[in-house]
Amino acid sequence: MAPAPADRKQIDVEIGKAVERARDPLSQKELADQMRGLGHKWSQATVWAVEKGDRPLKLSEAFDLSNLFHIAIEELLASAEETWEAEWAMRSIGSRLEHEVRALGTAVEQLRDVAEQFEVNLESSRQDLPESRLTAFRELLDEKRREIRTVLRENLWHFGDVNAE
Numbered sequence: 001m002a003p004a005p006a007d008r009k010q011i012d013v014e015i016g017k018a019v020e021r022a023r024d025p026l027s028q029k030e031l032a033d034q035m036r037g038l039g040h041k042w043s044q045a046t047v048w049a050v051e052k053g054d055r056p057l058k059l060s061e062a063f064d065l066s067n068l069f070h071i072a073i074e075e076l077l078a079s080a081e082e083t084w085e086a087e088w089a090m091r092s093i094g095s096r097l098e099h100e101v102r103a104l105g106t107a108v109e110q111l112r113d114v115a116e117q118f119e120v121n122l123e124s125s126r127q128d129l130p131e132s133r134l135t136a137f138r139e140l141l142d143e144k145r146r147e148i149r150t151v152l153r154e155n156l157w158h159f160g161d162v163n164a165e
Contacts, residue, residue: 013053018076020051022069038064115141
């Protein structure tokens with residue numbers, strides 16, 4: 001999956017930082033002169049724009065830079081790739097977490113429905129059960145409701161749309 005435009009900008013910034021680290025001790029002007037010697041239309045402003053991530057680096061330029069700096073091309077791209085992979089991993093985790101929270105919310109709603117139905121059935125069976133048994137069932141029902149609220153408060157408080165009541 002291709003990175004989103006905002007992600008591509010961050011990739012350009014990371015590549016730019018790698019170029020800036022690799023060019024040391026050369027000045028931006030010296031690097032631009034060397035790149036022009038290799039046929040690229042670079043100026044000091046081009047180097048500045050690449051290093052700031054304002055101008056994407058072409059593959060042919062990355063290849064020539066890696067040769068000039070005597071480094072593997074992967075070293076120019078490594079931090080950008082790590083940034084991109086980390087961003088997508090975080091989005092994937094967030095998406096899975098959101099799915100699980102929705103599933104948990106659905107399960108809680110179903111549990112609430114079962115508890116309500118249990119209470120209705122309990123009331124309709126009132127004449128068939130001794131009062132002590134009815135009281136025990138109500139206490140159990142209240143205990144389970146408290147447990148549901150506690151789980152929601154402790155684990156899902158940061159999702160504002162999950163109601164713990």
